[in-house]
Amino acid sequence: MDQFYLREARLGNVYHSHNTTAGIVTVLSTTCTGLVLVNPWNSGKELTVADMSAVGTTLGATREIGIAVPTEVQETVVTAGATAAVIHNGKLAGANVNRGVGRVYSIATLTSTPLWFRPLGSARVTAAVEGLGAMSTDFDGTVIVPQGFYVAFSALTADVVALCSITWVETDPS
Numbered sequence: 001m002d003q004f005y006l007r008e009a010r011l012g013n014v015y016h017s018h019n020t021t022a023g024i025v026t027v028l029s030t031t032c033t034g035l036v037l038v039n040p041w042n043s044g045k046e047l048t049v050a051d052m053s054a055v056g057t058t059l060g061a062t063r064e065i066g067i068a069v070p071t072e073v074q075e076t077v078v079t080a081g082a083t084a085a086v087i088h089n090g091k092l093a094g095a096n097v098n099r100g101v102g103r104v105y106s107i108a109t110l111t112s113t114p115l116w117f118r119p120l121g122s123a124r125v126t127a128a129v130e131g132l133g134a135m136s137t138d139f140d141g142t143v144i145v146p147q148g149f150y151v152a153f154s155a156l157t158a159d160v161v162a163l164c165s166i167t168w169v170e171t172d173p174s
Helices: 003-010
Strands: 014-018 023-025 031-039 046-058 063-069 087-089 103-109 115-126 129-131 134-138 149-155 160-171
Touching: 003 014, 003 160, 014 031, 023 149, 031 046, 031 160, 046 063, 046 115, 046 149, 063 160, 115 134, 115 149, 149 160
Parallel strands: none
Antiparallel strands: 014 087, 014 160, 023 031, 023 160, 031 103, 031 149, 046 134, 046 160, 063 115, 063 149, 115 129
């Protein structure tokens, strides 16, 4: 067990969110569906991503699911009218209790087109067989979302229908 995450969970600084029904993970676009974790401008925190995972539910062609990020800091990351996702605290204090500063949306209009950051995995199709298992990455603190940034699930070649999940720790900037 990672002692950092255990300690932070006990302090109430670990959060998790996921979409509750399979949603379309869109190709790189300002129209972002699937899941996006936003660290608001002037939040006073850094969001250290622990892990992200996606499980495809339907597949029609080879598709990549990965992570997208903005190209620069933004005071406004998401425009009005976004669909908020439920956030759970690691102490299992209930849904949307002690939510911290991070905000998660299952549908959002971003103020800029994101940049492909890294893949989580690729779904392959051969004849009538579709194959897409869980794609999960443990980041172990290698992805930090500063204030005014976001990290989002994205597809590279074509939209994918998937269940998405993200866990993060909120810490003071160093």
